């Protein structure tokens with residue numbers, strides 16, 4: 001049984017925390033956001049995680065760096081825990097980074113004398129622009145068409161959620177030039 005610290009308590013981190021705890025590991029999950037998750041799928045996952053024996057989810061705790069001990073392999077940092085904004089370090093046999101795509105892990109490893117992690121990045125050929133909206137009264141706008149609208153190489157996706165929230169996402173080819181005008185038979189809109 002290992003003592004595991006997971007950095008980040010969103011969907012991926014919570015899922016991993018539950019799996020490791022159910023395998024018998026002693027898991028501490030550190031999530032910097034002090035707020036409980038909103039009433040979405042994430043809340044359901046978070047409630048399952050809270051009820052999982054062996055998994056302690058601590059919200060409002062931000063990891064600020066790694067703690068290292070004497071290296072077992074010369075030149076390779078031996079991570080023995082994490083530092084947090086609460087002050088006292090938290091020891092661990094294993095530290096897992098689930099802090100999302102803006103992870104600070106590369107800089108923490110560099111500060112500990114390690115090499116940067118290898119990263120696989122693939123260009124999808126598309127670019128996304130997204131904005132989230134909400135209404136004051138909890139209502140959603142009346143749909144004027146399907147959720148997905150295609151216009152040449154540009155598509156828009158309108159996704160309703162709960163509590164008066166919705167998202168509008170515009171997807172375009174990354175190599176598109178000047179913007180095009182969508183003509184759906186009735187002229188420019």
Ligand SMILES: Cc1cc2nc3c(=O)[nH]c(=O)nc-3n(C[C@H](O)[C@H](O)[C@H](O)COP(=O)(O)OP(=O)(O)OC[C@H]3O[C@@H](n4cnc5c(N)ncnc54)[C@H](O)[C@@H]3O)c2cc1C
Pocket residue numbers: 007008009010011012013030031032033061062063064098099100101103104130169
């Ligand atoms: C507009 C949009 C639409 C998307 N649509 C889809 C979709 O339709 N389907 C799909 O599968 N995916 C979709 N995704 C992607 C999906 O949201 C992400 O892949 C997913 O949320 C990643 O989860 P995660 O747990 O890895 O990271 P995140 O959700 O980024 O969570 C990371 C967590 O780590 C915490 N954290 C960060 N740093 C620290 C720290 N130092 N200490 C402690 N905690 C820390 C953060 O507070 C956060 O809670 C979409 C993303 C966007 C932006």
